[in-house]
Amino acid sequence: MQMHSDEIIVATHGRSTTEITSEIQSIVARSGTSAGLCNVFIHHTSASLILCENADPTVRSDLERFVSDLVPDGDARFAHVDEGPDDMPAHVRSILTQVSVSIPISGGRCSLGTWQGLYLWEHRHAAHQRRITVTVLGE
Amino acid sequence: MQMHSDEIIVATHGRSTTEITSEIQSIVARSGTSAGLCNVFIHHTSASLILCENADPTVRSDLERFVSDLVPDGDARFAHVDEGPDDMPAHVRSILTQVSVSIPISGGRCSLGTWQGLYLWEHRHAAHQRRITVTVLGE
């Protein structure tokens, strides 16, 4: 077994989802690993990762609406407002989703389902540079 | 270290939980791995995985009731209704739970807590065939 590690920086445009599936598949391909496990980890507490339906963009706008209602910006219950009304909601949204996702590798690629895409979900309204580490373990 | 990979197909009966602990334990046993990590990954966006209390089935019916209220079928906020009123709720429920779970292996078995069982949670009302990949890394 071998290990390979790589890093990507994703420039977000504020609250939205950015598909990173092809970047991850490229790292797995370059690693030369045909079978194993690929871990994707985001080094932040106000952006997160989701494996989401990748065919109809409405799924992601519906998801955004649902989560915005569940964790409202400017919620009076939140005391942590240092960076504005979307500061604490971003942390909650991150905790209710994923910071670390492991995907099996088969045939030299992340073996995703037909409708699965991997997305970075920026939870802050401002644009950010988000750092992601990809760790590939396998043979 | 060695790697072993296997796949299972679970036939669900519509929205419900199906315990898959024994299937996963069998794959780990067959792999001959005594210590390491077992990753379980579901290749879908409208079914997911949970590690849940495995003694009292009421825990899972309470959980179903809670999540059904949190993400109601037919919610008028959802625009993605191609496959019916449970389509978008299934995606949200998947994202709020797990698609990928890693469990330590010790003594040739997944080292679960006394009350932990691994369940596939079907979020659609119709029965489906769900594909799961199990990746075992260890020695």
Next chain:
Amino acid sequence: MQMHSDEIIVATHGRSTTEITSEIQSIVARSGTSAGLCNVFIHHTSASLILCENADPTVRSDLERFVSDLVPDGDARFAHVDEGPDDMPAHVRSILTQVSVSIPISGGRCSLGTWQGLYLWEHRHAAHQRRITVTVLGE
């Protein structure tokens, strides 16, 4: 590649968060692994793990308030009340967060973001002993 496994027991003081970052970093350091993946797994269904902002404790009190409102103790919808009004809410809170978290290792340490700390979140009101397994894979 090599594998290393260790266990820690955390004594909680009832519903609250306990930072375990330094315990995990110590295990990774002792393993002698410079690059790879560290999995942290909690063997329980009423306590969980979160990667949370580690600078302002208000983030965690806001998070507690949010989740307590979302999943109220004593909710009349819950039938599983064997161990009291916080029994079923503890299971739901566990399922909405993480039982297993994998973190990349770089330079002999878990490569966390500047503001990321790993916390055990006790969801029961009573104090408990919580068992965590740390699995380190790498070189």
